[in-house]
């Protein structure tokens with residue numbers, strides 16, 4: 001295997017480019033003063049230690065990382081409401097700067113842990129000085145509540161290395177259901193929330209103008 005810095009360079013390039021592109025989608029909604037289904041976007045290249053851990057756990061040989069580990073480059077798109085997720089996925093399907101390889105719906109099919117999110121794996125072409133390189137990128141689309149739960153669970157997972165004590169496992173499952181109910185409740189008052197947000201956005205514009 002070549003050195004890690006060289007191996008990860010196209011992944012870093014892809015994350016940097018896609019962060020700008022996906023944030024740009026949000027910017028366009030703002031310009032049109034429409035509700036943006038995208039609240040914020042984050043991205044990261046998986047740390048080397050996590051790549052090695054995952055390869056070890058899943059029995060992926062290091063020379064097969066490029067084809068078998070789909071989330072070395074990862075982007076996350078956070079939405080306010082569950083109903084925003086589908087339009088965001090549609091926007092991704094319509095783009096012609098990458099090709100969708102796979103979609104995994106962990107919202108209608110939540111994981112045993114309680115995890116919910118919509119995953120879209122894309123093949124993204126990066127222009128390197130050595131030529132074009134197509135790399136796999138995983139885009140996770142989730143609500144703020146799903147993100148809150150996943151972030152907490154992920155840090156606990158790190159502490160317990162996936163072996164949760166029974167009481168914590170149960171609490172996390174209950175917390176996942178509470179996050180799901182929070183999403184449902186927010187959906188029911190979505191109209192009210194959006195009206196208030198549009199009002200505050202107009203006020204801010206007026207203050208900036210005058």
Ligand code: 0O2
Pocket residue numbers: 046050054071104111113114115119149150151153154
């Ligand atoms: P990190 O630190 O986010 O990079 P598998 O992990 O075996 O279930 P696979 O094939 O790796 O499945 O792909 P999948 O299911 O799409 O999951 C990849 C990523 O989704 C994970 O990356 C997490 O980011 C997220 N994810 C999946 N399941 C869970 C979960 O139960 N809890 C949390 N918090 N996140 C989850 P990594 O490599 O685990 O971690």
